[in-house]
Amino acid sequence: MIVAALCVVVAAATAGWIASLGPLPLDQARQVSTSVVDRNGRLLRAYAMADGRWRLPVHAATDVDRRYLDLLLAYEDKRFYSHAGVDPRALGRAAWQLITQGRIVSGGSTITMQLARLIEPRQQRSLSAKLRQMVRALQLERQLRKDQILDLYLALAPFGGNLEGIRSAAIGYLGKEPKRLSLAESALLVALPQSPETRRLDRFPDAATAARARVLDRMAQDGVLSTDDAAQAKAVVLARQRTPMPMLAPHSADQALATGKGASIIRLTLDAAMQRALEALVRDRAAALGPDISIALVAVDNASGEILARVGSPDYFDSRRAGQVDMSRAIRSPGSTLKPFIYGLAFEDGFVHPDSLLDDRPIRFGAYAPENFDMTFQGTVTARKALQLSLNVPAIALLDRVGSSRLAARLKQAGAALILPKDEAPGLAMGLGGVGIRLQDLVQLYAALPRLGSAMPLREVALGEAKPPEPLRLMDPVAAWQVGNVLLGTPPPDNAAANRIAFKTGTSYGYRDAWSVGFDGRVTIGVWVGRPDGAAVPGLVGRTAAAPILFDAFARTGRLPAALPKAPRGTLVASNAKLPLPLRRFRPLGELLRNxxxxxxxxxxxxxxxxxxxxxxxxxxxxxxxxxxxxxxxxxxxxxxxxxxxxxxxxxxxxxxxxxxxxxxxxxxxxxxxxxxxxxx
The missing domain is CATH 2.60.40.10 (Immunoglobulins)
Structure with missing residues (x-):
């Protein structure tokens, strides 16, 4: 009776003690660094947690090399998938080794027990702390599946400094994701969490190397590895410094974080490979242009309107170039880049055709007398040549006929925000850059041309299952095809192939902004070059400063240019001599009243x-x-x-x-x- 009563008292006390522990703080343990990933799930940029720790979400089944997992389980917890959180055999072995050898040879903690310690760090090593850890391990096994326990352990395991979890460690020490680790790298990452601060690879590389060797030796002794494989892995020299966390698309990541509403993973439409290639291109070209010049670039998928790459500046941390200012969203003067839309509306209205004749000669519209960039006049030219050569006088004559307010309204209808001085209405000067626009809006307009006139609103944050936005009308399909066909024949920069990319350049007044926007059947890319402070840069011209970057950007996408759409039904394709008489020659409004x-x-x-x-x-x-x-x-x-x-x-x-x-x-x-x-x- 006394023994039974004593057992009841002990059981009650134990139950009370377990109840006093309260629930497991799993919500806090699941907190991770915010990760911004690309369309394929590849990490673009991560943000450290509030206390400065790097802890990236991880899934063992998809994010971690299988060989690392095999080594981890063989070294730390052979019976992970069979025990209930506590492994009596491992505890017994550890106790016997302590008694017979006077020191701890191998620990008896399972991965689940180690996870319990990570969730509730112990203040000191004691029997009560160990018992608490075992109870928590049993609770974890009841609440979570084995794969969830392993994922949580892989996210919380310490690797020294502010690196927590296998992904943070692999990126921070090895500069790579843990999906494809070598045997030497896997053994190193198995060894570090046992004593993370004394084996930090950036501070104690010799200790880290020795710990890796012990893991390899034991795995060879247990028959998990061959002796030759272990010897080769031990011979691999380890890096002795940390690598920076990925910093792709920093401006896009910042914008997504500001609107992400606390999400731990934010998926963008960007393509990491294209983003990396175009960031390198912008960085190299900016270095060649000078320390005060900035470059912005936006690439979009024509069909969906998804942004594939956005480069807001050559270097996010370059204060001289105002690197943290996203120039792809800055409002700048577009120069001549709006001319294709003037011609498009003129084609749509039916009073001019790409092969209609236009006069490029001195003309005055009230007090406004436009001049060409080179201060010369070409005489009578076709509309095709006038647009390809970016002649100012024919464009303004067409805009006078189309109507400045109508052009502004149509561009706004297609999703582009035009910025005019306060209380000022659209005027003829907008055809030569007398208006403000963002690079991303300009790219959205140009992407409507290979879509035969329908503009797709750009988006950068992946929508998941949400319905994509509806397209917006820019111009008729025939007019859009005609503009694209004309721009395809624009003379390319030096050493570039002709008739591959339809493009247009522009230079704003005073050489403050150089532009080039182009498209093929698949992608539209826009480039801006200039100073972030808006200061003039003598000699900065779109054709020589921005167009070569545009053509290099298309080359670095890794794809051959795709063909533009075929001419839609109803398109009139004819030389000037075979055009209807009214379409053979365009006359400005001032010439319509004659005698x-x-x-x-x-x-x-x-x-x-x-x-x-x-x-x-x-x-x-x-x-x-x-x-x-x-x-x-x-x-x-x-x-x-x-x-x-x-x-x-x-x-x-x-x-x-x-x-x-x-x-x-x-x-x-x-x-x-x-x-x-x-x-x-």
Whole structure:
């Protein structure tokens, strides 16, 4: 009776003591450094925890070399998958070795017991601390699966200094992820946690080497390794300093961290290999251009709008270049890079064709008299050549016809934020850079051209299962294809292949910004070069400073340029001589009123912006169009497609289109045109 009562008392006391321990602090143990990874899960950048420790999340099954795991379990816990948290055989062996040899030869702690000690660090070595560790190990085995216990141990194991976990150690000491470790590296990482501070590879490399040798010798003795393999691994010389943590895409990582809402892993759409290659390119080119010059670069996937690479500056830690300022998001003057969209709207409106003739000669728009970059004039050129040579006068003449406000509205509709001085409306100067825009917005606009006019909003944070954003309209497919086809023929920089990449360059007023944006059928890349403080850099020109970087960037993507889309249905491909008479030559608005009683062309009906009831049946009357002025013959276009000529009374009935917005254009024999947009409802 006394023995039974004593057992009950002991059991009750033990149960009370175990209850007093409280729940395991697993939530705190699961805290890790925030990791920013690329589209394939590769680490771009990690952020240390609040106390300065590096602790990266890890999954044994996917993130760690199998040979390391085999060595770890063979050395630390042979029966890990069979015991319940405590291994009586290992404890008995350790106790017997202590009694017979007077010292600890091999520990009796299982990996689960070591994890318990890591979760609740002991203040001193004692019997009660050991018992507490064993109880906690049993609790861990009841609450977690074996793979979860192993993952948690691999994340918390100490490796010296502020390195915790196998991933932090492999990156910090070996400069690599633990997925592919050599035998020598695996043995080293097995040995370090036993005495992490006295075996730190960056401070005590000899002690670390000796500990590695003991692991290899024991594994050879136990038959886990061959003697030859162990000898070869022991002969490998270890590095004696730490390597820095990955620092790819620092600006993107900072932005993602600011909006990540406390997530431990943030997945971006970037491609780590492309990001690394383009960062190296930008760093090398900036060094060649001078210590005050910065470069920014953005590469996007045309189909999805996902950003594949973003370089905000050549060196994040270069204060002279304001390296921590992301110049890909800075607002700068775009120079001539908006010209393709002027031509695109002109092609869309149907009053000019890539092979239409334009005059490049002195012209004045009120007080504004644009001049070409080289202060010369080319005379009569095709629209194709005018855009390829980036002539200013033809572009401004077209913008005057298209309308500055309409261009600004269309670019805004496609997702680009244009910045104008306070209380200032869009004007003709915006065609030559008189507006502010970000590189990433410019790239978004250009990526719409190989998409045949639909702009996909750029995104950098992976959406997972979320629905991607809807595309935005920039211009008609035919017009977008025509612009891309023209830009494909732009003369490339020296020593670069022609007709591979469609691109445009730009230089802002005062040589403050040099630009080059280009695309193939798969990727669009934009490059900005300049000083972050906006100071002038004499001689800084887009064609010589930014375009070579653009072509090198395409080369470093590791892929051959992809073909652009084929011409969509309805595209008019013809030489100037075979164009309809109104399209052969473009005349600015100021030339449309010429002499005598000749009146400017004007669509009298339907009115611009009017709403017309849709036909209810197939026999409903056609839509009448009535025009005043202009020189006969008059050509009618519906949504950019010619449908025939108007009669002598300047009237025509057209088949009523279906519901939606319809653009009606009339052109006369001298190239004058008028356009209205009506809504059929």
């Amino acid at each position: 005598g009683a000749e009146q400017a062309l004007h669509i009298q009906f339907p009115l611009n912006g009017s709403r017309i009831e849709a036909a209810g049946d197939a026999n409903a009357p056609s839509l009448p169009v009535k025009v005043a002025g202009g020189v006969l013959p008059l050509t009618m276009l519906v949504n950019g497609v010619a449908v025939g000529e108007l009669d002598g009374r300047r009237q025509r009935l057209i088949d009523q289109p279906g519901p939606g917005f319809v653009r009606l254009t009339v052109m006369d024999a001298m190239g004058a045109a008028d356009t209205v947009v009506v809504r059929i409802q």
